[in-house]
Amino acid sequence: MNDALHELDVLVLATGYDTQAFFRPLRLTGENGHKIEDIWSERPVAFRTMTVPHMPNFFMVEGPFSPIGNVCAILTAELQVAHIIKLINIAIDQGVALAPREDAALALLDTYRDGARKTIWATGGCASWYQDAEGVPTLYPFPNQVFEAEMTAEPDLDEYVLTPIHVMASS
Numbered sequence: 001m002n003d004a005l006h007e008l009d010v011l012v013l014a015t016g017y018d019t020q021a022f023f024r025p026l027r028l029t030g031e032n033g034h035k036i037e038d039i040w041s042e043r044p045v046a047f048r049t050m051t052v053p054h055m056p057n058f059f060m061v062e063g064p065f066s067p068i069g070n071v072c073a074i075l076t077a078e079l080q081v082a083h084i085i086k087l088i089n090i091a092i093d094q095g096v097a098l099a100p101r102e103d104a105a106l107a108l109l110d111t112y113r114d115g116a117r118k119t120i121w122a123t124g125g126c127a128s129w130y131q132d133a134e135g136v137p138t139l140y141p142f143p144n145q146v147f148e149a150e151m152t153a154e155p156d157l158d159e160y161v162l163t164p165i166h167v168m169a170s171s
Contacts, residue, residue: 024126027081030055031099032165045109047100047159048150049089049140050080056163059084065112067140067147069121069130075144079151084156115141127139132169 012027028036034054039045044064046052053058061080062073076118091098113136116122121130130137140147 007150028055028058030058043109043134044138045105047105047108048083051098051100051105053100053102053105055087056099056161057091058099059087064138065109065116067144069139071140071144071147074125075113076147079148083151083155090155094162095165097165098157098160098162100160112141 005071026036028034030052031054034088036052036055039052039054046060046064049063049066050061061077062068066080067076075123083139087098090096116137116139119139119141121128121139122135127135128137131136
């Protein structure tokens with residue numbers, strides 16, 4: 001295969017109805033050669049449903065554990081985009097690339113998965129396309145008000161790795 005670098009402003013991918021694919025089969029390589037297929041080898045990990053550890057300045061809408069099926073997709077996307085804009089403004093203002101800390105992302109993933117195990121999509125014998133290979137729904141398990149509070153809050157920069165852009169350029 002021919003690996004080529006493509007510079008772009010925006011890339012939009014639609015995976016159809018494969019709720020576990022997200023933006024794949026796109027091959028994504030982040031800092032220090034981290035590859036999304038390795039980061040997601042066990043299961044998709046996304047911090048606050050929009051960012052991935054080791055993938056600086058990579059943002060997605062309707063990513064893993066987004067409120068799908070229980071909250072309006074348009075509202076979810078609007079809230080996520082508003083939060084992403086906050087993160088982009090921080091990156092611009094501080095001259096940094098940002099990615100969630102791996103420990104923060106995994107801790108939040110555990111919280112989401114624990115909550116998801118108690119939802120209707122995981123109890124009572126329900127089998128649906130929301131569920132991952134272990135039967136855990138890959139969707140936001142809490143009420144919309146909780147998600148909205150997460151998205152409208154100011155980002156906690158302690159949850160992120162901030163790398164000065166000039167450091168990344170010289171790597």
